Amino acid sequence: PDLSFAWIFNEYPSFVQEDSRRFVSQETGHLYIAKVEPSDVGNYSCVVTSTATKSPVLGSPTPLVLRTDGVMGEYEPKIEVQFPETLAAAKGSTVKLECFALGK
Numbered sequence: 001p002d003l004s005f006a007w008i009f010n011e012y013p014s015f016v017q018e019d020s021r022r023f024v025s026q027e028t029g030h031l032y033i034a035k036v037e038p039s040d041v042g043n044y045s046c047v048v049t050s051t052a053t054k055s056p057v058l059g060s061p062t063p064l065v066l067r068t069d070g071v072m073g074e075y076e077p078k079i080e081v082q083f084p085e086t087l088a089a090a091k092g093s094t095v096k097l098e099c100f101a102l103g104k
Contacts, residue, residue: 005029
């Protein structure tokens, strides 16, 4: 079935709003945050809703904390692409491809 993804920040009904720094992939359900700021610290819970049943399922909270050691992590610059090898589409239909740049 078709699924839609959203994320709650700290507690319901505070949903993460997509903007120039935040993006929710409707393909994978992943939440991407660029240039994490102190205001991003908190608990994030994924909400998955079936478009057929309209029944939401809430995941357990995942805490986001800021590192105090200044280490960026193990991400070298790269483009993260999860495209299928081929993508069939009907004439006149809409196709959405997601591409992400990760790294320092």
